[in-house]
Amino acid sequence: MNRYIDPSPANFQAFKDLPRDRPIAMLNLLLFREQADYPAGHEHAGKGWSGRRAYEEYGKTSGPIFQRMGGTIMWRGTYETVVTGPDAMEWHDGFIAQYPAAGAFFEMITDPEYKLAVVNRTAALLDSRLVRFAPGEGGDAFG
Structure with missing residues (x-):
């Protein structure tokens, strides 16, 4: 089974090739490690943290940056079961995280403070998915 924590170069290039001046919604799916896996010396x-605890630290340290970018x-939600898949x-x-523009996401991930915070995310996760969507209109029908 393939595990994904960071984007592949091809996927990241496809993301970068899309417009950066419009709002985006990012679907995040998270599978935590039982034990966080920090680099030696961090x-x-x-500390014996669980993956969930390390992700909480990621939220605490990256949250102000995310908010500053307008996110x-x-x-x-919390996972219950697969219906189709x-x-x-x-x-x-x-x-689902929403950004006022894709450029805000790029600004966030290149922020020096975020680069320090993201170590917690990497230590926390066994697997993840990050999927970009262009926001659409809500309503009472599927189509």
Whole structure:
């Protein structure tokens, strides 16, 4: 089974090739490690944190940057079961983050403070998905 924490060069290039001046919604699916996996010498290495605890630290340290970029959480949920999809698919949490423009996402991930915070995300996750959507209109029908 393939695990994904960071984008492949091809996927990141496809993301960068899309317009940066319009709002985006990012679907995040998270599967936490049982034990966080920090690099040797990191301030949190050896603390015995769970992956979920390390992700909480990521939220605490990246949250102010996310908010400064105009990001908001549109929806958050806890995984229950797969209805359509691979039987082996499992996630712990999911959420949709919205950015006022794709450029704000790029500004966030290149921020020096964010680069320090993202170590917590990497230590926390066993697998993840990050999927970009152009926001559309809500309503009472599927189509």
